[in-house]
Amino acid sequence: MTNPQPWMETVAPPPPDGPARGDWQAAMRQVVAYRDRYQVTDPVAPLGQRVSEGERGDAYAAAARALEAITTNDELGTRQLGRPGPRPLDRVLVVLADARARAAQIRSNADERARRDAADREPEQSGGWGW
DSSP, rough: OOOOOOGGGGGOOSSSSSSSHHHHHHHHHHHHHHHHHHOOOOOOOTSSSSSHHHHHHHHHHHHHHHHHHHHHHHHHHHHHTTTOOOHHHHHHHHHHHHHHHHHHHHHHHHHHHHHHHHHHHHHTTTSSSSO
C-alpha cells in the first residue's frame, strides 16, 4: 500500500508473510472487488452506502464481513462513535494528488473538445461551404 486511499484509513496493515497475510489479502480483494463491481467512489466509506436487498445486498454483506476481518477494533469503535481523531498529513497529500490528476484529465478533455470544435468550425469560417 504505497499510496493508500482515505477509505483505507481503518484497514489494518497487512501482516508479515504467512497464512494471516493470505487471509488479509483475500479479504482486501473482496472489498476492492465490491468497490469495483458496484462502482463505489466514496473516498471515505470503504463500501459506500449500505445495501441490504438483492444480489448487491448479499455482496455488500460479504464485503462487510471481509472488511471487518481486516479492520482493527480500536479504529472501528472510534469511527462508530464519530471521533475520527487527527488525519495523517499523508492522507491529505493522497487526496490532493487524486484531485489534481482528475482536474488535469478534465482540462485535457476540455482542450480536446475545443480543438475538435475549432476544426469543425474552420471550414465554415473560411467560406468553404459557400451557401
